[in-house]
Amino acid sequence: MEHHHVIAFLALAKELHFGRAAEQIFVTQPTLSRTIRSLEEELGVRLFDRSYRQVTLTEAGTAFIEPARAVNDSHEQALESVSRSARGLSGTVRMSFTGPSSYRLVSAIASAVSVTHPGIRLELSAGGFAGEGLHKLLNHSVDTALGRWSDLPEGIQATKLSKEGFVLAVPSTHPLAEQGSTPFQAVSNEPFIRLQERLPSVITDRLNTLSMGHRTTLTTAQFAPDTWTALALVSSGLGVTLTLTSVRENTSISGVKFLDIEDAIAPTWLSLAWHSSNSNPALAAVLRAAADVTRSRN
Numbered sequence: 001m002e003h004h005h006v007i008a009f010l011a012l013a014k015e016l017h018f019g020r021a022a023e024q025i026f027v028t029q030p031t032l033s034r035t036i037r038s039l040e041e042e043l044g045v046r047l048f049d050r051s052y053r054q055v056t057l058t059e060a061g062t063a064f065i066e067p068a069r070a071v072n073d074s075h076e077q078a079l080e081s082v083s084r085s086a087r088g089l090s091g092t093v094r095m096s097f098t099g100p101s102s103y104r105l106v107s108a109i110a111s112a113v114s115v116t117h118p119g120i121r122l123e124l125s126a127g128g129f130a131g132e133g134l135h136k137l138l139n140h141s142v143d144t145a146l147g148r149w150s151d152l153p154e155g156i157q158a159t160k161l162s163k164e165g166f167v168l169a170v171p172s173t174h175p176l177a178e179q180g181s182t183p184f185q186a187v188s189n190e191p192f193i194r195l196q197e198r199l200p201s202v203i204t205d206r207l208n209t210l211s212m213g214h215r216t217t218l219t220t221a222q223f224a225p226d227t228w229t230a231l232a233l234v235s236s237g238l239g240v241t242l243t244l245t246s247v248r249e250n251t252s253i254s255g256v257k258f259l260d261i262e263d264a265i266a267p268t269w270l271s272l273a274w275h276s277s278n279s280n281p282a283l284a285a286v287l288r289a290a291a292d293v294t295r296s297r298n
Contacts (some may be wrong), residue, residue, distance in 0.1 A: 001042055003047070003075050006068045008035040009047065011094035013065055016055045016112050061278045091282035096121045096133040099227040101246040102270070105293065106122040106146065112289040113168035120282045129201045143283050144274045148202040159287065161294040165245040165267050166206055169230075171237045181260035184210050191221035193230045202268045207242045210265065231256055247269070 011021040022032040040047050047061035057065075093113075097106050110122050125136075130147030137145050137156055152158055168187060176182050179215040188211070195201050207273065211218050221239035224230035230241045233253035272290050274283060 001039065003072070005035060005039040005042075006075075008032055009039055009061075009064065009068050010072060012036060012048065012055065013057060015060065016057070018055065035173040042195050051056070091119070091280065092121045092123050093144065093280060093282050093286045094125070094142040095144050095146070095286070096125050096136050096142045098130055098133060098148075099126070099247075100251045101164075101227065101244045102146050102250075104250050105270070108293045109290050111292050113286055115287060117282070117285045120285055121255075121287070122237055129195070131201070134273070137273060140275065140278075143278055143280050144272055144286060146270060146272055147211075148268045148270055149273070150202065150205070153274050156273055157276050158271040159291065160269045160271050161290060162246075162270045163267050164270055166203070166242055166261060166265055167245055167248050168240055168261060169234045169243050169247075169256050170240045170259060171234055172255050172257050173237065174240070174257065176259060177257040179259065181262050183262045185214055187240055188214050188216040189217070191219045193222050193233045193239045194218075194220050195230065196223045196225055203242055203244070206265060206268075210242075210261075210263065213263070244268075270278065 007025055008021070008027075011024045012018065015021040015024065018029050018032055022029045023030070027035075036048065043060075043064075046058050049056045049058055070229050095106070095109075106124065106126075110124070113120050113122055123126060125142065130145075130149055132151060133145030133147045133267060134153070134156065135141070137144040138153065143294065146161075148164070149158070168184075170177055170187070176186060177250070179262040192207070194207065195204055197204055222233055224241075227243060227247055230243070231247075231251065231253050233239065235253055237255075243258075272287065274287070
C-alpha cells in the first residue's frame with residue numbers, strides 16, 4: 001500500500017462520489033477507480049459498495065478510515081520534519097566549549113535557541129582546552145566550538161563574541177588577597193598552578209609573556225588539567241594561578257581571591273568557530289542566537 005492509495009481512499013470516503021473525489025485529488029475518474037480497486041485487492045476486502053447512482057462505505061471501509069488518517073498524518077509529519085530540517089528549523093547542533101568561563105554564555109545561547117528555534121537541540125560537550133575544540137572542528141565531531149584562539153587553520157571560520165582580560169587567583173589567606181590588584185612582579189616568585197601544556201592555551205601563552213617580560217623563571221607548584229582543578233589547588237594554598245576575567249565572573253569558589261593585574265597585558269577574545277564546509281542547516285540559527293545573546297549582554 002502506497003501513500004497515493006490512502007489519499008484516494010480518504011477522498012472517496014469523504015465525497016462518496018468518484019467524480020468529486022477525483023477532482024479533489026487532481027486525478028481522472030478512471031485513475032481513481034483503478035487506484036481504489038488496487039487498494040481493495042491488496043487488502044483483500046471491498047471498501048466501497050458501488051452502484052450506478054450511489055457509492056457507500058462497507059464495514060471494512062468504515063473501519064479503515066481511522067487507520068488511513070493515521071497513515072496520512074504520519075506521512076505529512078514526516079514531510080514537515082524533513083522540510084523543517086532542510087530549512088534549519090530543526091535538528092541537532094553539536095557544540096564544544098571550555099570550562100567555567102563559558103558556562104553562563106552557553107546557558108544563555110541554549111536558552112535563546114530553545115525560544116527562537118524549539119525544534120533545534122544543542123548537544124553540548126564541555127572540558128579541555130580551546131585546542132581540543134579546534135581539533136573537534138577539524139575532524140567534524142562537533143558543529144561549532146567556543147574558545148580563544150590566536151590563529152585559526154584553513155577552513156575554520158569564527159565570530160568574536162566578547163573581549164576578556166586576565167586576573168590572578170590567589171588563596172584568600174595570601175598577603176595580597178585584600179588589595180584588589182597587584183603588579184605581576186609581586187607574585188612572580190610565587191609557586192604557580194599552571195595548566196597542562198599538552199595543548200595550546202591562551203592562559204599559558206599570556207603567563208609565559210608576563211614571565212619573559214619580567215625576566216623571571218616561574219616556579220611550577222602543580223600542573224592542572226583544567227581551570228576548576230587549578231582553582232581548587234589555589235584554594236588549598238598550593239600556589240597562585242593566572243585565569244580569565246570571565247572565570248571570576250562565572251565562578252564562586254571559597255578560599256580564592258581574584259586580583260586585577262596592573263601590568264599591561266593583551267586581552268583575548270572568546271569566539272565561536274565552525275568549519276566552513278559544515279552543511280548542517282541548523283548551525284546558522286545557533287550562530288545567530290549566539291550573536292544576539294552577546295549583543296544583549298554587552
